[in-house]
Every structure is written in structure tokens, then in C-alpha cells.
Amino acid sequence: MGEGLTAYEIKEALGFLATTRKGFTISGLILLAVTVLGFALLAISRATEENITLETRENRRRMRVALQYVVAGIFTLTMLFPIYWMIISSLKTSTELLLPVPTLWPQEFQWANFPNVLKRAPFVRYLFNTLVTTFFMMTGQICIGVLAAYGFSKGRFKGKNMLFVLVLGALMIPIQVTFVPIYVMVSRLGWINSYPGLIVPNLVSAYFIFMLRQAFMSVDDSYLDAGRVDGLNRIGLLHHVLIPMCGPTMITISTLTFITGWNSYFWPKMVATKDEYRTIAVGVTRLRQTFAGMETANYNEIMAGAVMAIIPIIILFLIMQKYIMTGMSKAAMK
Structure with missing residues (x-):
């Protein structure tokens, strides 16, 4: 084994x-x-x-x-409903407009409300005054804003930042604070009930200077150096380099200036006390005083006047909204 x-x-x-x-x-x-x-x-x-x-x-x-x-829809409907109500109210009769239970659609369209507004108040004159004041306000704010923004963005001088801080400080001061001294100066100059009284105090906008400065700062200095080599002076640099490269911001500023001037109410109401110089925003409120003595309040015609006042602004905004958004975003990048 x-x-x-x-x-x-x-x-x-x-x-x-x-x-x-x-x-x-x-x-x-x-x-x-x-x-x-x-x-x-x-x-x-x-x-x-x-x-x-x-x-x-x-x-x-x-x-x-x-x-x-859902949230965006709720906010949109909340903001659009007053406009919708104004439009349908302008097409209603005064009796239907004052019904205890409001109707969301006119029972009978009253297109005659619009020509009645033109007959009862100098609405065409209000429109002309608004166009004149808005045009010169827009021109002045753009010209002064471009020159000031160029100095604050590309200029080299002592105290530049301190001066720009003062410009930003002007954004925090409401018009009610400066209303009394400006009104006293305009009154002493004899500009009450005149176009200079409506236009001159609004020729400068600190907000638009800020926006243009931000836009100009986004342009590289090499483009300006190339322009100087080609013999351009400061005005030439603005005209041929900065303004074309900041086109969306310029369009945004022009559009917002036009809308601001068109909707201006507080200052024109104080300065223009005669129909010859009243703007359209003040003129709409005058319609209410014109109709107040009637047996039935003609709020439908007041709404018709308001619709006529906002139509140019709505059309302008729909056309320029893309440029406004682009200009706002570029101004916020710097």
C-alpha cells in the first residue's frame, strides 16, 4: 500500500x-x-x-x-385685458357700457364713436402737438446722449467716473422733486403754453446716456484706432464707427424716446393750459371734462379717444420690438 x-x-x-x-x-x-x-x-x-x-x-x-x-398666460391676460376692455368699450353704446352686468362683447358696434371724438375736441391739434414735441425731444435726447456717452465711454479726462456717478444719481431723482424749480425757471422764461416749455426740460435723459455708454463700451478700441488712422475726427468716429456698430441700441433709444414723449402727461398738463399746446395724453383727459355736462356719461367716446391715442404706439412697438430687446440685452452686457 x-x-x-x-x-x-x-x-x-x-x-x-x-x-x-x-x-x-x-x-x-x-x-x-x-x-x-x-x-x-x-x-x-x-x-x-x-x-x-x-x-x-x-x-x-x-x-x-x-x-x-400657465403663469405667462395669466400675466399676459392680466396686462392685455385692460386694452381689450378699452377697445370693446369704445365700440359700445353708453347705455350698454353702464349696464350692471358688463358685457365682454358689444351688442351693437358703434363706429360713430370715433368721428364723434374728432368733432367734440381738437383731437387733430393734440396729435400735431404730440408729434412736434416728441420729434424734438427724441432728436435732442439722441444728440446729447450720443455726445455724452462718447465722453463717458471713450474719453480720457479727470473726474469722468465721478461725473458719470452724478448722471446715475439723476436716475434716482423723481420728476416730482425737480418739478418746482424747473417750473419756476420755465415760467420766468415765459415758456408757459409754448413748445419750448414742453421740449427743453426733456432734452436730456440720464437713462439714455447710460444705455449708450454701455453700448459704446462694448465696441473695441481697435476700431476707433483704425478710424483715426483713416483720418476720422471724433464726430467722424461717432458717425462712421460707433453709431453703425450700436445700431440696435440707437433704434431702441429712438423708439423708447418716442414712446415716452407720446405718453408724457405730468409735465404737459402743468405747462400747457391751452388747447393750442396740449398733447394727446392730456387731450384724452379733456374729453372727460367735455362730456361731463351731458345727461349720460359718454365713456364710450372717451375710450374711443384713448384707442386713437395708443394706436401709433402699438404699431411702433410691434415693428421695433425685436430691436428693443436686442438693444436692451446689449446694454446690460457691460
Whole structure:
């Protein structure tokens, strides 16, 4: 036995090995099957979890977008409803307009309200005065704003930053604070009920100087150096380099100046006390005084006058809204 294994032992050993190999094989196959099944279950679990996560994210994204649209729709309707109410009220009769239960659509369209406004008040004169004052205000603010913005953005002189801080400080002062001294100066100059009294106090806008300065600062100095090499002076640099490169901002300023001048009410009401110099914003309020003595308040015709007053502004904004957004975004980048 010491020299070798007997046949029995060999048989037992071979049987054990065979049994063990079979067991190992079966065990290996079972382990392999369990491993494959585990990986399969893990993959399925991850895939299921990933699908659920993506679906959840998609649902959340859709809910967020839907909520944004709902909120934006509510704000839009809130802002547009007064305009809608003004338009439909201008097409109603005075009796329908004063019904206890208001109607959202005219029962009978009264187009005659608009020519009645032109007959009852010098509306054409109000329109002319508004165009004149707005044009000169826009021209003055653009010219002065361009020159001041060039000095604050590209000029090199002592106290530049301090002066610009003073300009920014003017943005924080409401017109009611400076109204009395400006009115006293205009009165002493004899500009009450005159175009200079309406225009001159509004020839400078600190806000537009700020916007133009920000736009000019976004233009690289290399363009100005190239212009100087070509022999351009400061006015030439403004005309041929800065203004063309800041076109959207210039259009934005011109549009906003026009809208501001068109809607101006507080100062024209104080300075213009005669119909010869009243603007359209003040003229609409005069319509109410004109109709106050009638048996039935003609608020429908007052609304018609308001519609006629805002039509040019709405048309201008719809045409220029792209440039306004571009100019605002560029001014905010610096």
C-alpha cells in the first residue's frame, strides 16, 4: 500500500474526482446561471430605473413648461385685458357700457364713436402737438446722449467716473422733486403754453446716456484706432464707427424716446393750459371734462379717444420690438 494505490483506492479516487468534477461542473453551471441571472436582473433593474427616471424627468419637464405657460398666460391676460376692455368699450353704446352686468362683447358696434371724438375736441391739434414735441425731444435726447456717452465711454479726462456717478444719481431723482424749480425757471422764461416749455426740460435723459455708454463700451478700441488712422475726427468716429456698430441700441433709444414723449402727461398738463399746446395724453383727459355736462356719461367716446391715442404706439412697438430687446440685452452686457 505504501508503494502505490490499490485498484480500489484508484477507483474511489476516480469516482470522487468524477463526482467532484460533475459537482463542480453542476455547481459552476449553477453559479454561472445565477451570475447571469443576477447580471440580467441588475441590468433589467437599472434599465427599469433609468426608464422611470427619464420618464419622471420628462414628466417634470412637461409640468414645468406647462406651469410656465400657465403663469405667462395669466400675466399676459392680466396686462392685455385692460386694452381689450378699452377697445370693446369704445365700440359700445353708453347705455350698454353702464349696464350692471358688463358685457365682454358689444351688442351693437358703434363706429360713430370715433368721428364723434374728432368733432367734440381738437383731437387733430393734440396729435400735431404730440408729434412736434416728441420729434424734438427724441432728436435732442439722441444728440446729447450720443455726445455724452462718447465722453463717458471713450474719453480720457479727470473726474469722468465721478461725473458719470452724478448722471446715475439723476436716475434716482423723481420728476416730482425737480418739478418746482424747473417750473419756476420755465415760467420766468415765459415758456408757459409754448413748445419750448414742453421740449427743453426733456432734452436730456440720464437713462439714455447710460444705455449708450454701455453700448459704446462694448465696441473695441481697435476700431476707433483704425478710424483715426483713416483720418476720422471724433464726430467722424461717432458717425462712421460707433453709431453703425450700436445700431440696435440707437433704434431702441429712438423708439423708447418716442414712446415716452407720446405718453408724457405730468409735465404737459402743468405747462400747457391751452388747447393750442396740449398733447394727446392730456387731450384724452379733456374729453372727460367735455362730456361731463351731458345727461349720460359718454365713456364710450372717451375710450374711443384713448384707442386713437395708443394706436401709433402699438404699431411702433410691434415693428421695433425685436430691436428693443436686442438693444436692451446689449446694454446690460457691460
